[in-house]
Amino acid sequence: MEEIKLKNLLEKMTLKEKIMQLYQSDLPTFNRSSSSELDSTGPVTGPENNIILDKESLYSVGSILNCNNAKNAYNVQKEYMENNRLGIPLLFMFDVVHGFRTIFPIPLALACSWNPDLIEETARIAAKEGSASGNNVTFAPMSDLVRDPRWGRVMESQGEDPLLNALLSAAYVRGFQGNDLKDQETMAACVKHFAGYGASEAGRDYNTVDMSEQKLRNFYLSGYQKSIEAGAEMVMTSFNIFKGVPATANKFLLRDLLRDEMGFDGTVISDYDSLTEIIDHGAARDGKEAAKRGIEAGLDIEMVSTEYIHHLEDLVLEGTVEESLIDEAVMRILKLKNKLGLFEDPFRYIEPEREEKTHLHPEHRKLARSTAAESAVLLKNDEILPLEDKIDQLESIALIGPLADNGGIIGFWNALGKNEEAVTLKEGLENKYGDRLKINVEAGYNFETEQLDIEAVKKTVEKSDLVILALGEEQNMSGEGGSRAYLDLPGPQKKIAETAADSNKPAVLVLFNGRPLELKWYDDNMTAILESWFPGTEGGNALANLLNGDVNPSAKLTMSFPYTVGQIPVYYNHYSTGRSPEKVEDKNYRFLSRYQDIPNQPLYPFGFGLSYNDYEYSKPELSSKEMKKEDTISASIEIENLGSYSGKEIVQLYIRDLYGTTVRPVKELKDFMKISLEPGESKRIEFEIIEDMLKFYNLENKQVIEAGEFEVFIGANSRDLNYCGKFEYKD
Numbered sequence: 001m002e003e004i005k006l007k008n009l010l011e012k013m014t015l016k017e018k019i020m021q022l023y024q025s026d027l028p029t030f031n032r033s034s035s036s037e038l039d040s041t042g043p044v045t046g047p048e049n050n051i052i053l054d055k056e057s058l059y060s061v062g063s064i065l066n067c068n069n070a071k072n073a074y075n076v077q078k079e080y081m082e083n084n085r086l087g088i089p090l091l092f093m094f095d096v097v098h099g100f101r102t103i104f105p106i107p108l109a110l111a112c113s114w115n116p117d118l119i120e121e122t123a124r125i126a127a128k129e130g131s132a133s134g135n136n137v138t139f140a141p142m143s144d145l146v147r148d149p150r151w152g153r154v155m156e157s158q159g160e161d162p163l164l165n166a167l168l169s170a171a172y173v174r175g176f177q178g179n180d181l182k183d184q185e186t187m188a189a190c191v192k193h194f195a196g197y198g199a200s201e202a203g204r205d206y207n208t209v210d211m212s213e214q215k216l217r218n219f220y221l222s223g224y225q226k227s228i229e230a231g232a233e234m235v236m237t238s239f240n241i242f243k244g245v246p247a248t249a250n251k252f253l254l255r256d257l258l259r260d261e262m263g264f265d266g267t268v269i270s271d272y273d274s275l276t277e278i279i280d281h282g283a284a285r286d287g288k289e290a291a292k293r294g295i296e297a298g299l300d301i302e303m304v305s306t307e308y309i310h311h312l313e314d315l316v317l318e319g320t321v322e323e324s325l326i327d328e329a330v331m332r333i334l335k336l337k338n339k340l341g342l343f344e345d346p347f348r349y350i351e352p353e354r355e356e357k358t359h360l361h362p363e364h365r366k367l368a369r370s371t372a373a374e375s376a377v378l379l380k381n382d383e384i385l386p387l388e389d390k391i392d393q394l395e396s397i398a399l400i401g402p403l404a405d406n407g408g409i410i411g412f413w414n415a416l417g418k419n420e421e422a423v424t425l426k427e428g429l430e431n432k433y434g435d436r437l438k439i440n441v442e443a444g445y446n447f448e449t450e451q452l453d454i455e456a457v458k459k460t461v462e463k464s465d466l467v468i469l470a471l472g473e474e475q476n477m478s479g480e481g482g483s484r485a486y487l488d489l490p491g492p493q494k495k496i497a498e499t500a501a502d503s504n505k506p507a508v509l510v511l512f513n514g515r516p517l518e519l520k521w522y523d524d525n526m527t528a529i530l531e532s533w534f535p536g537t538e539g540g541n542a543l544a545n546l547l548n549g550d551v552n553p554s555a556k557l558t559m560s561f562p563y564t565v566g567q568i569p570v571y572y573n574h575y576s577t578g579r580s581p582e583k584v585e586d587k588n589y590r591f592l593s594r595y596q597d598i599p600n601q602p603l604y605p606f607g608f609g610l611s612y613n614d615y616e617y618s619k620p621e622l623s624s625k626e627m628k629k630e631d632t633i634s635a636s637i638e639i640e641n642l643g644s645y646s647g648k649e650i651v652q653l654y655i656r657d658l659y660g661t662t663v664r665p666v667k668e669l670k671d672f673m674k675i676s677l678e679p680g681e682s683k684r685i686e687f688e689i690i691e692d693m694l695k696f697y698n699l700e701n702k703q704v705i706e707a708g709e710f711e712v713f714i715g716a717n718s719r720d721l722n723y724c725g726k727f728e729y730k731d
Contacts, residue, residue, distance in 0.1 A: 386549025
């Protein structure tokens with residue numbers, strides 16, 4: 001439909017019809033208010049208002065949340081289109097985060113692949129499955145930078161680095177949206193949560209964010225920006241405040257920054273109930289004032305809460321709010337519906353036959369398996385893995401822990417994913433070894449009953465040659481509303497690990513979790529540690545391939561693991577202080593910025609991850625000691641595979657700005673390469689250093705490059721780096 005026709009359509013709409021387009025109903029509300037008999041009500045992630053809409057309002061609603069199958073979508077759209085006065089179709093939106101029916105590893109795990117192309121492909125498959133069930137929009141990617149693993153939604157993030165956050169967020173957008181939104185196998189992406197939500201105080205969901213604008217721009221903004229540049233059609237506001245104003249009604253964030261400066265011309269939606277919640281923040285007297293602040297700030301769609309539909313009409317009629325504000329919001333919604341091709345065919349995404357053929361397609365499961373293997377991080381290995389080299393020496397393996405034969409390994413935000421459709425670690429090992437190796441399985445602990453059977457654990461360990469521990473979090477312990485104050489393995493799982501360690505038999509810990517955990521004891525006492533995160537539908541098969549050695553681990557952490565929770569936040573790109581411990585050799589000197597009982601640095605740093613090979617870095621070089629404006633220089637290093645396996649290594653480039661008008665981080669990731677090396681093979685890797693790598697936001701919140709000196713490092717992670725040299729930038 002041409003834009004002129006959309007404008008003509010807007011002119012035909014009554015004020016009430018316009019306002020209803022700004023309201024997103026959930027499926028239960030539509031079900032209660034209509035004559036439909038829907039077979040599911042979908043997930044609920046906030047307070048239920050239990051409202052019933054009159055028929056005129058119901059058939060003017062703009063969008064539906066959480067319609068989770070094609071039958072429901074068809075019935076809702078059919079009833080709606082038969083009753084909507086102007087033939088304006090509904091939008092259907094759903095949280096399709098890391099898969100729809102075929103579940104891929106959680107986003108934090110996927111990020112550890114450092115592979116944008118792989119992430120783009122997982123999003124493409126998620127869109128293919130989600131759209132077959134009638135959904136047009138997904139609430140992904142989450143582009144919130146995170147530094148606090150206590151926050152439950154860390155599992156939905158790309159981690160602590162601005163560059164990776166930006167690159168991987170953009171990859172999700174490209175994967176979901178494809179090249180043409182009218183392609184029925186695509187979904188419009190909604191980047192969230194704008195802005196700074198990953199910095200919630202104390203790692204507590206829905207909590208306050210307090211940071212400078214300069215910090216927002218230098219660290220937190222790039223993920224949203226690159227998603228928008230990749231074409232994201234929607235932006236979701238965050239629950240937190242910024243500069244003392246809730247984001248959902250924050251004119252600086254939504255109009256000045258997002259639209260005027262960042263150039264976003266798509267649709268802005270609130271998070272679940274977040275407009276009403278500005279009253280609880282103390283930013284509005286009542287619902288009427290909340291509605292006024294929301295529309296003036298530039299909020300287009302109100303998700304589930306009802307301040308717009310209860311108050312906007314009165315605000316316009318009394319002259320408090322200009323109707324033009326409502327018109328511009330409605331026009332953005334109509335444009336999105338038009339881009340999706342819904343005016344041409346409101347049912348274009350709703351295909352029960354495609355839904356049946358697409359969900360859990362064998363090719364999708366195959367991708368889920370390879371993706372899970374590329375996302376698991378080997379944290380420790382004392383020459384016990386891979387098992388294929390030891391298989392002739394083993395008669396039996398003890399597989400112990402509450403997650404040994406548990407399908408609850410797909411993670412939070414699993415859409416239509418089902419635990420019973422996931423391959424457990426037990427099943428994966430049985431698929432791998434068959435009759436070659438006996439696998440003695442004992443849960444030892446049950447999350448639901450909280451019962452520990454340590455005697456059964458001891459007996460199983462005693463009759464086995466090697467122990468594999470399947471420990472971690474229950475999958476609902478992370479995700480929205482899943483904040484934790486302690487980061488140790490929950491329940492008495494450590495007792496299970498102590499039993500294995502006391503046996504003096506090799507003990508391999510396989511972790512299932514949605515966040516970095518406190519692992520110092522396990523690092524000291526386990527023979528090997530494999531961080532699998534929540535690996536998704538094909539997790540068990542992928543992990544069996546890794547443990548056996550069919551796949552050589554290559555993933556690296558995108559978030560630091562602390563020694564202990566008291567260290568948080570701990571992240572690699574921090575600022576230096578005037579009392580750095582590195583300045584003083586005397587370990588007993590007191591007056592320094594350090595802990596008395598643990599190191600300042602994390603247990604496992606950003607970028608860390610082992611392989612079944614050792615890779616030797618040598619001969620680092622910098623092409624020049626001087627870089628002029630609009631010029632480039634290069635940094636290079638030689639890397640050799642010293643092992644006996646083919647492998648992939650993620651080579652990382654870091655730069656430090658030594659001084660400036662504002663303090664700069666001790667190092668920043670500026671580029672990386674994922675290279676393949678055969679046994680004994682060596683390659684020389686070269687990075688180009690360009691001006692964009694030197695930019696930052698100054699005190700005036702302007703992006704600048706300042707003349708000065710810069711140090712360059714290349715290495716395997718943010719801690720183990722090789723110094724390439726120093727150059728001076730002259731403007």
